[in-house]
Amino acid sequence: EAQVTQNPRYLITVTGKKLTVTCSQNMNHEYMSWYRQDPGLGLRQIYYSMNVEVTDKGDVPEGYKVSRKEKRNFPLILESPSPNQTSLYFCASSPSGSSPLHFGNGTRLTVT
Amino acid sequence: AQSVTQLDSQVPVFEEAPVELRCNYSSSVSVYLFWYVQYPNQGLQLLLKYLSGSTLVKGINGFEAEFNKSQTSFHLRKPSVHISDTAEYFCAVSDSANFGNEKLTFGTGTRLTIIP
Numbered sequence: 145e146a147q148v149t150q151n152p153r154y155l156i157t158v159t160g161k162k163l164t165v166t167c168s169q170n171m172n173h174e175y176m177s178w179y180r181q182d183p184g185l186g187l188r189q190i191y192y193s194m195n196v197e198v199t200d201k202g203d204v205p206e207g208y209k210v211s212r213k214e215k216r217n218f219p220l221i222l223e224s225p226s227p228n229q230t231s232l233y234f235c236a237s238s239p240s241g242s243s244p245l246h247f248g249n250g251t252r253l254t255v256t
Numbered sequence: 257a258q259s260v261t262q263l264d265s266q267v268p269v270f271e272e273a274p275v276e277l278r279c280n281y282s283s284s285v286s287v288y289l290f291w292y293v294q295y296p297n298q299g300l301q302l303l304l305k306y307l308s309g310s311t312l313v314k315g316i317n318g319f320e321a322e323f324n325k326s327q328t329s330f331h332l333r334k335p336s337v338h339i340s341d342t343a344e345y346f347c348a349v350s351d352s353a354n355f356g357n358e359k360l361t362f363g364t365g366t367r368l369t370i371i372p
Contacts, residue, residue, distance in 0.1 A: 148299070179362075184265070186346060186364040187300075234299055244290070245360075247299030 146171045150235050150248035157225055158256055165220045165251050167235030175238045176218040177202070177245070178210065180231040187234065193218055194241055225255040258283040260349050260363035268369045269337050277332040277366045279321075279347035289330040290348040290360075291321055300346060306330065317341070342370045 148169045157163055169176065177192040179202075189202030193212040207229055209221040218237075222229060232252050236245040259282045269275045281287060288307050292300040304315025311323040317340075321332045330347060347363040 184364055187362040189360075236299075244302040244305065245292075245300070247301065249297070249299050 148248035156254045167218045169237040173237035177236045179234045262363035266367045270371045279330045281349045288350045292346045294344045
């Protein structure tokens, strides 16, 4: 089944403890992206990747890192999480930068 | 810079009644427009899109949207809703001249609740 898989679905952590949210797609998509969803703010893009080894900042990149060492994986790294990073995170992919997005089921992160 | 406004954060509708979810955009250039739907505990999925051509666009699950350039709107409609339509709906816009998902701007979403 074609899908975008995020792990974990739920994560509770403490301030400053490094964490990684994984994202993997099995559709051989070139483009991948991370969003955060907050009430009243909709979806805001954190980082995106047009292809392997090519990443760029979205609208809200502060406090996040990404890497794209292989086409299928695009992990989101929080080196030192803070409470304002408590949010619902979505990974998405598409065949190209101009095709509709396929979304994962989300990761709900709580930082205390 | 482009922006999207979804004026209604929540819309309650009785089952089998019609519904319209409003979306207005702001852009200085031609645009592509999208509606995505998010069912509970799931990611977003594409409902429909307007790229060019006919201003009336039909999507999945009986939804349709009409692009109105003069009013800069792209309202979503369904003539008769079902319980299964309960979800959050997001309008999104992108500059057509430089279209790329990295330039996709989402609205704040409208939560549609169907009342039995």
